[in-house]
Amino acid sequence: MFNNLSEKLDKALHVLKGHGSITEVNVAETLKEVRRALLDADVNFKIAKDFTNTVKEKALGQNVLTTLQPGQLMVKLVKDELTELMGGDAAGINLSGKPSIILMSGLQGSGKTTFSGKLANYLKTKKTKKPLLVACDVYRPAAIDQLHIVGEQIKVDVFSDKGNTDPVAIAEAGVAFAKENGHNVVIIDTAGRLAVDEAMMTEIANIHKAIEPQETLFVVDSMTGQDAVNTAKAFNDILNFDGVILTKLDGDTRGGAAISIKSVVNKPIKFIGTGEKMEAIDVFYPSRMADRILGMGDVVSLVERAQEQFDEEEARKLQKKIAKNQFGFDDFLKQIQQVKKMGNMKDLVGMIPGASKAMKGMEIEDDAFKHIEALIHSMTPDERSKPTTINASRKKRIAKGAGRSVQEMNQLLKQFDQMSKMMKMMQGGGGRKLMQMMKGMGG
Known part of the structure; x- marks a missing residue:
């Protein structure tokens, strides 16, 4: 979503990085690139010009904000002005009629x-x-x-x-x-x-x-x-x-x-x-x-989508399984299916701050989980419930049945082990630490 525009705005705002203060010269240089990025995105010329002029006026009047780096200040000003340009607040839908x-x-x-x-x-x-x-x-x-x-x-x-x-x-x-x-x-x-x-x-x-x-x-x-x-x-x-x-x-x-x-x-x-x-x-x-x-991502929307798929009863059952070390591949598969219900993977990745930039050039496919699902479906019910029973010969059989490589099977087992450890940690004090950390990030 808007990848090309995001990339060009990032480059434009990068101009101010390293400068100790905001001046008319570096602001003009930055906003010239911002205007160019908006025009390339097919924004009306007058709107793009008015936008950058407003940001410039606000930027040159911000001398009191000495605690912020110029780059950070410019990002905030551009973000606030973009928000205002697109409407400011979310608009509700009128459902007052009968019908x-x-x-x-x-x-x-x-x-x-x-x-x-x-x-x-x-x-x-x-x-x-x-x-x-x-x-x-x-x-x-x-x-x-x-x-x-x-x-x-x-x-x-x-x-x-x-x-x-x-x-x-x-x-x-x-x-x-x-x-x-x-x-x-x-x-x-x-x-x-x-x-x-x-x-x-x-x-x-x-x-x-x-x-x-x-x-x-x-x-x-x-x-x-x-x-x-x-x-x-x-x-x-x-x-x-x-x-x-x-x-x-x-x-x-x-x-x-x-x-x-x-x-x-x-x-x-x-x-x-x-x-x-x-x-x-x-x-x-x-x-x-x-x-x-x-x-900057969109963590709020990501959390809202996750909450929509949250099933309290299923969560309780999963909690008991984790406590008894009974978390298996069937449970892992359910977690994958819940993530898939949240939307297409490219959109979800775009909601994670910095993820789009970090994964630049990588193609994120909507069926990113298909090889994992194929490997899990290739396992016997006993193997899915008791992952520790999967030895070298079973890995070969499972991989062959799914039409995947043994290396991919090893990668899946590694991912499963990491997820199991993380969920186990969430059962103890680690969960509280993680929640405190996330609250700090939200603040």
Whole structure:
């Protein structure tokens, strides 16, 4: 996520390293590189210029902060200004209606239909709502079928009327169906076009007027950069939407849309899409995103994702096994599966402070655990429960059965041993020390 921008900003801010104080000359040199990095990320020229001018004014007025190194001070100023540029605080979603109606808008190919499903899944699991998806795209082939497939995947009802070609009538019928069947949230998936046109804008304006949604969201492909911002402005002029959804942030995103869209349309980014899975949706926190752009990671979001997968009963069972030295490969496999549920590996690594920089050039694949899982599945139940029984001949058999090398098998056993020792330490005083250390880091 924003790897190219992060790298260029890191180089720009590195200019101040070693300087004993902030001067007009070294600030100007640094901010020239910052502006160049923002322009390369497809941020609007005026926004990039205003951004660096604001940071410069603040930097030259910070003579009192003598305890900070110039580099540290500049990182803080850039981070604060990035946060402000992207919206400052996280924006909530309005669910006050009975039912709450959410109208999804955007161009074709922005990921609108998929994100409608992700939003429905989010509201169902995180907000305990009973959502209904309504298929109002009567133009794109298989659009209605796609929404039904998404609905089946997340176990959410979908309303459609294939014989009807009037999207306004379908939307109104969908809201009526929701009221009759106890759905307290209605998500209307509308048609997109390849470009903004008058017929499209008139149609969505008519739907908006007919159903009077509590939330109108504009879905934009974050990989399209400045074009996305211009499209958002065109939609906002007609719809006056309430917020923006940025999709495909797991791809090769330049970052221009995320950084400048709030400044152009004065509407907050509410959610982001971070992968293909239905769970790959996050609330947009400007401060956390600024941290990630500057390579500081996002520990808070990482902890939140871990807590979502935390099962108290399973944790108690695991604790007893560790205490009795009964921690086995089946337990190890469960831990891996929990990590996988947290999201794609590239995104998770980006949340660890400094990890992206340390692992620069390394390709992090989403199926990074596949060889470990293959080796564990190649073991007998007895071997999985009693890892100490795995001798040289068993290693060869397990490795051959998994289609992996003996060296990889040895590496797995080493990793397992290290994890077992760490978990054993967590049972004693080491756990308290670790928690104290983490609290200190958080502070």
